[in-house]
Amino acid sequence: MRLNQILRIAINNIKSNKMRSLLTISGIAVGIATIVFLVSLGYGLQQLSVKKIASIAAINTLDVSPGKTAVQKIDNNLIASIKSMPDVASVSSLLSLGLKVDFEGKKTDAVGSFVNDDYAKLEGLDTVVGGFFSNSTTDIVVSTALLKALNIDPTGAVKKEFNTTVIMVNSATKEKTEVAKKYFVIGVIQDDSVSFAYVPQSSVADKVSDATVYNSVKVNISDQKQIQGVKDKITSMGFTVTSIADTISQVDQIFRVVQLVLALFGFIALMVASIGMFNTMTIALLERTRDIGIMKALGARDRDISKIFLFESSAISSMGGLFGVLLGYLTGKAINFGVNQLAISVGGDAQTLFVTPFLLAVGIVVFSVLVGVMTGFYPSRRASRLNPLDALRYE
Amino acid sequence: MGSSVLIEAKDIKKSFTLGPNTIEVIKGVSFEIHSGDYVIFFGQSGCGKSTLLNLCSGLESPTEGKFTVRGEEISKFSSDQKAKFRQSKIGIVFQQFNLLKSMTVEENVSFPLIAAGETRERGINRATNLLSVFGLTKHAHNIHTELSGGQQQRVAMARALAVNPWILICDEPTGNLDSKSADEVMEIFYHLNRKSKRTILMVTHNPDHIKFASKIFHMKDGMIVKTQINRSRPALKHVGDFDLSSRSLEQG
Numbered sequence: 001m002r003l004n005q006i007l008r009i010a011i012n013n014i015k016s017n018k019m020r021s022l023l024t025i026s027g028i029a030v031g032i033a034t035i036v037f038l039v040s041l042g043y044g045l046q047q048l049s050v051k052k053i054a055s056i057a058a059i060n061t062l063d064v065s066p067g068k069t070a071v072q073k074i075d076n077n078l079i080a081s082i083k084s085m086p087d088v089a090s091v092s093s094l095l096s097l098g099l100k101v102d103f104e105g106k107k108t109d110a111v112g113s114f115v116n117d118d119y120a121k122l123e124g125l126d127t128v129v130g131g132f133f134s135n136s137t138t139d140i141v142v143s144t145a146l147l148k149a150l151n152i153d154p155t156g157a158v159k160k161e162f163n164t165t166v167i168m169v170n171s172a173t174k175e176k177t178e179v180a181k182k183y184f185v186i187g188v189i190q191d192d193s194v195s196f197a198y199v200p201q202s203s204v205a206d207k208v209s210d211a212t213v214y215n216s217v218k219v220n221i222s223d224q225k226q227i228q229g230v231k232d233k234i235t236s237m238g239f240t241v242t243s244i245a246d247t248i249s250q251v252d253q254i255f256r257v258v259q260l261v262l263a264l265f266g267f268i269a270l271m272v273a274s275i276g277m278f279n280t281m282t283i284a285l286l287e288r289t290r291d292i293g294i295m296k297a298l299g300a301r302d303r304d305i306s307k308i309f310l311f312e313s314s315a316i317s318s319m320g321g322l323f324g325v326l327l328g329y330l331t332g333k334a335i336n337f338g339v340n341q342l343a344i345s346v347g348g349d350a351q352t353l354f355v356t357p358f359l360l361a362v363g364i365v366v367f368s369v370l371v372g373v374m375t376g377f378y379p380s381r382r383a384s385r386l387n388p389l390d391a392l393r394y395e
Numbered sequence: 396m397g398s399s400v401l402i403e404a405k406d407i408k409k410s411f412t413l414g415p416n417t418i419e420v421i422k423g424v425s426f427e428i429h430s431g432d433y434v435i436f437f438g439q440s441g442c443g444k445s446t447l448l449n450l451c452s453g454l455e456s457p458t459e460g461k462f463t464v465r466g467e468e469i470s471k472f473s474s475d476q477k478a479k480f481r482q483s484k485i486g487i488v489f490q491q492f493n494l495l496k497s498m499t500v501e502e503n504v505s506f507p508l509i510a511a512g513e514t515r516e517r518g519i520n521r522a523t524n525l526l527s528v529f530g531l532t533k534h535a536h537n538i539h540t541e542l543s544g545g546q547q548q549r550v551a552m553a554r555a556l557a558v559n560p561w562i563l564i565c566d567e568p569t570g571n572l573d574s575k576s577a578d579e580v581m582e583i584f585y586h587l588n589r590k591s592k593r594t595i596l597m598v599t600h601n602p603d604h605i606k607f608a609s610k611i612f613h614m615k616d617g618m619i620v621k622t623q624i625n626r627s628r629p630a631l632k633h634v635g636d637f638d639l640s641s642r643s644l645e646q647g
Contacts, residue, residue, distance in 0.1 A: 294495055299479070301510075
């Protein structure tokens with residue numbers, strides 16, 4: 001029999017029992033949709049967490065802080081030697097100093113992080129109002145906690161003038177000197193717990209010397225593959241080196257388990273649907289026993305009969321797969337929309353909770369066809385082996 | 396008769412196992428059927444005539460003995476070879492019509508050609524021609540439940556002729572028909588035998604049909620008890636509007 005004629009008969013069989021075909025397709029679709037929905041949720045949450053943890057630049061960044069056993073301090077010498085390592089794109093240091101802030105007579109203390117312009121990018125900092133400073137010696141970025149202490153509304157904070165006193169400590173003599181500086185707010189970072197400010201290191205450049213000890217440095221690596229190599233080198237010098245990539249890989253690992261568990265739930269739903277489909281195909285076999293006998297008596301070969309059944313079950317399951325992927329995707333979108341509406345109404349941010357990778361969608365459709373072939377296999381074998389006379393006597 | 400031997404049965408035995416019992420349905424039967432014969436296996440129900448017919452179509456294999464069609468032993472065929480044999484050499488008409496449920500009349504008639512690997516177009520062309528020969532053109536797109544018994548049996552006959560077979564095998568083809576439809580169907584078979592020289596093997600228990608056959612095997616308890624040669628067959632009668640000449644049957 002020609003393949004297109006076998007296909008035609010299979011489609012005809014599906015059409016001739018519309019209600020049952022529709023129900024079976026729906027069963028498979030619900031199973032597949034559950035998998036797509038749950039796995040998409042897993043992917044979405046994973047991407048959301050990773051995004052929250054780090055910007056893309058931050059992934060290529062190492063944090064170097066003094067180790068417990070370090071003899072060497074983080075000073076200009078060390079920075080120069082790290083800069084000279086291959087694959088190191090840039091080094092950005094952080095000098096943490098005490099800051100007394102005076103705004104229109106209101107006073108408060110804050111932690112001043114004196115950093116270079118590229119620090120914000122390497123740390124993955126985000127401002128809720130305004131932006132980060134660049135090429136400036138007078139702009140600062142402050143936390144909402146600091147603004148609260150000074151009774152300033154964050155939305156109107158930009159361009160506010162702060163009179164500050166920077167407390168410099170001589171690392172050799174531990175002697176404190178106070179330096180008065182005037183700064184203007186350029187950006188605000190959301191943090192209600194700690195009063196801090198990011199201040200351009202260049203504003204105190206005249207007070208920084210080779211003897212200055214930094215609190216930490218960020219090392220940006222040009223090639224992600226070389227992160228481990230550079231990390232090992234700096235660690236061997238006695239420093240503590242951490243990278244966001246480590247955290248991300250831990251998060252990824254956790255989410256891999258989460259996804260697996262979610263997929264397992266979906267798989268159980270699909271198993272139930274598959275058993276339903278197997279049942280449908282077996283009943284279809286009984287119902288069509290007589291027709292199979294007639295077809296065989298009229299010269300249809302065993303494998304033609306077998307193919308009709310296989311095509312039928314794979315057509316049902318692939319339709320179920322397609323509808324399922326669509327249903328799972330749209331349900332995710334709908335729930336995401338609902339959650340975001342709710343989040344926005346209570347003052348939160350809109351987030352993408354469901355991510356359906358294209359390959360996952362394609363893979364699941366292919367998988368559903370496979371399910372069809374598997375559930376159709378036994379009935380098709382039985383059909384092809386029916387004795388035509390027995391089948392003809394079947395009522 | 397000068398024609399060649401088409402089917403030859405030699406000491407055929409067929410038994411079925413039902414639980415612990417073995418029932419011998421055919422108890423050693425031998426016969427020859429020549430090309431162009433109209434053979435009727437006649438006897439009471441349970442005498443083994445249908446089993447014998449199923450042996451001829453290769454739907455059943457003998458327990459003992461040799462069964463040859465044109466010199467080929469069909470019981471030794473593989474499942475595929477049997478399918479091919481049924482596709483090309485024989486047409487079967489059943490008592491219960493046995494039209495395929497999910498197909499239209501036209502698709503039913505074209506099915507043997509589709510089974511043999513022909514295109515749908517070729518199958519439908521052939522079906523259209525056969526349906527017009529059997530006066531069923533206007534029912535081409537109906538499904539079988541929309542037809543009367545007589546019409547359904549004519550569809551089944553058209554289907555049996557789809558591949559232009561040498562042999563027509565008919566198991567009680569009038570068993571489910573009223574007498575008028577039955578007479579019509581019997582006349583059509585008679586035409587097919589006389590005008591287009593098809594070999595017909597038929598099982599019946601209706602003595603009125605015996606007159607059409609050229610050779611009658613009277614059966615009883617799994618044996619052929621008498622072979623009757625009929626030399627006084629009736630004249631051909633005109634049936635319906637059907638043109639059953641071999642030329643019109645082979646078109647399409």
